[in-house]
Amino acid sequence: MSILDKFAPLQHAYGELQREGSDPFAVTFDSVRSPVEATIGGRPVLIFGSNNYLGLTFDPQVIASGVAALQQYGAGTTGSRIANGTYQGHAGLEDGLAAFFARRSAMVFTTGYQANLAMISTLAGRDDYLLLDADSHASIYDGSRLSTAQVIRFRHNDPDDLARRLRRLEGQPGHRLIVVEGIYSMLGDRSPLVEIAQVKREAGATLLVDEAHSLGVLGENGRGGAEEAGIEDDVEFIVGTFSKSLGGIGGFCTSNQPNFDILRLCCRPYMFTASLPPSLIASVQRGLERLSEQPKLRHDLHRNAQRLYNGLSSAGFILGPHPGPIVSIRLPDVAIATAFWTALLRAGIYVNLALPPATPDSHPLLRSSVTAVHTDAQIDQAVAAMTEIGVALGVLEPGND
Amino acid sequence: MTDCKEIVEHIVAHLRTVIPPGTEISTESRIVADLGLDSLAVMNFVMALEDEFDVSLTMDNLAQVETIADLAGTLAALINRVAE
Numbered sequence: 049m050s051i052l053d054k055f056a057p058l059q060h061a062y063g064e065l066q067r068e069g070s071d072p073f074a075v076t077f078d079s080v081r082s083p084v085e086a087t088i089g090g091r092p093v094l095i096f097g098s099n100n101y102l103g104l105t106f107d108p109q110v111i112a113s114g115v116a117a118l119q120q121y122g123a124g125t126t127g128s129r130i131a132n133g134t135y136q137g138h139a140g141l142e143d144g145l146a147a148f149f150a151r152r153s154a155m156v157f158t159t160g161y162q163a164n165l166a167m168i169s170t171l172a173g174r175d176d177y178l179l180l181d182a183d184s185h186a187s188i189y190d191g192s193r194l195s196t197a198q199v200i201r202f203r204h205n206d207p208d209d210l211a212r213r214l215r216r217l218e219g220q221p222g223h224r225l226i227v228v229e230g231i232y233s234m235l236g237d238r239s240p241l242v243e244i245a246q247v248k249r250e251a252g253a254t255l256l257v258d259e260a261h262s263l264g265v266l267g268e269n270g271r272g273g274a275e276e277a278g279i280e281d282d283v284e285f286i287v288g289t290f291s292k293s294l295g296g297i298g299g300f301c302t303s304n305q306p307n308f309d310i311l312r313l314c315c316r317p318y319m320f321t322a323s324l325p326p327s328l329i330a331s332v333q334r335g336l337e338r339l340s341e342q343p344k345l346r347h348d349l350h351r352n353a354q355r356l357y358n359g360l361s362s363a364g365f366i367l368g369p370h371p372g373p374i375v376s377i378r379l380p381d382v383a384i385a386t387a388f389w390t391a392l393l394r395a396g397i398y399v400n401l402a403l404p405p406a407t408p409d410s411h412p413l414l415r416s417s418v419t420a421v422h423t424d425a426q427i428d429q430a431v432a433a434m435t436e437i438g439v440a441l442g443v444l445e446p447g448n449d
Numbered sequence: 450m451t452d453c454k455e456i457v458e459h460i461v462a463h464l465r466t467v468i469p470p471g472t473e474i475s476t477e478s479r480i481v482a483d484l485g486l487d488s489l490a491v492m493n494f495v496m497a498l499e500d501e502f503d504v505s506l507t508m509d510n511l512a513q514v515e516t517i518a519d520l521a522g523t524l525a526a527l528i529n530r531v532a533e
Contacts, residue, residue, distance in 0.1 A: 182492060192508070198507045198509065199507055199508040199509070200505045200506075200507055200508075201492070201508070203496060209496075212500075212503075213505045216503065216504060216505050216531075217505075404487070404489070405487060405488050405489060409489070410487065410489055410490075
């Protein structure tokens, strides 16, 4: 008997996947030449499976800022934000984020995962209630497990179900913290934030919006789903990440709460981990400026997203409900999804494979994503490859395109 | 007071719509281990019961549930608390 025996069912399922000739969870990039071009197993591939929405990973100014900070401040801080891990860059990035979101304060965390873990576990205490969209990211669920609050799920993107569940709590003491995401990571669908905000106001609840996939993507200034929906004043806490549109790693929360900074002394995932290296902080700071300086990137992203979505939709694939940077194809079963993913990689297109139970409706998904810097020819090449494989595997009717 | 027997009947009626016909169900049936529901199917099935009885189960409540009898007991406690 081994302590790992409990994972035997998972080991079995993983073994089946590997026997089918592919391992989507162990892809190694030999080299990466641009936000959209790489080499895997010695063969060139186009990357249609990242979160590099604005293509900033290779922005020369973003790289130069990181290099300069690496040379000036060294490789890492070796300490927590509340000890020796706060440099001018960390404080400057927090000021920059607060200014970008037109809010009073911001806190920076070492990952986006930790930002949700920290905020949700710390804000919702004993006697409080957390109301989570059922399709929430794992970091939100894990934050709720770390919290001492009671946790209630409501149906995905269903403000009426949220309202019913808030009504059932009438008369109970404690705060109600509602948590939703601007764009959901698996299907790329958007939260109905206008309606969610209305329910929140009527119930006197508090609202946290995770803009991980919508920062730099939605809203006139790229502030995310809350800006696009015109409900920023209803959102007490905006959480986000640096590892998608900003091309780095890290997370943040920004707020107008006057005593927000007290959280620095009670958020355990903020206090008990080392801070981000100065080079990364400098790159993200420059990335945030590039995002504001170049609204064209956002426009190009949406144009490309529409091209990919239209191409796959016209071919006859079942996609998520909203065109956007995440375009997911729903497939009938794991065997077809795995064969599809493998054939696509052989054809030089890398996408993400998402398998149940990580998917919203028990169906596997081929999750593709597009960036501002894909060319029309690259998108057309991906659509053609997906269509050809879709026909070969019987997912599409021949001639549907 | 809503009694557990009545709640069990509702639970079984809902389960019959999502498990293969002819599957044996008793109050001691384990919802995941014996009836084969995955986590998503459990959530949808529980949400339908929540609507029917106008209560919300917390994730802590759900974590304590293994059998149909456990679920009926948890629902009965919530329903009767609302009725008090």
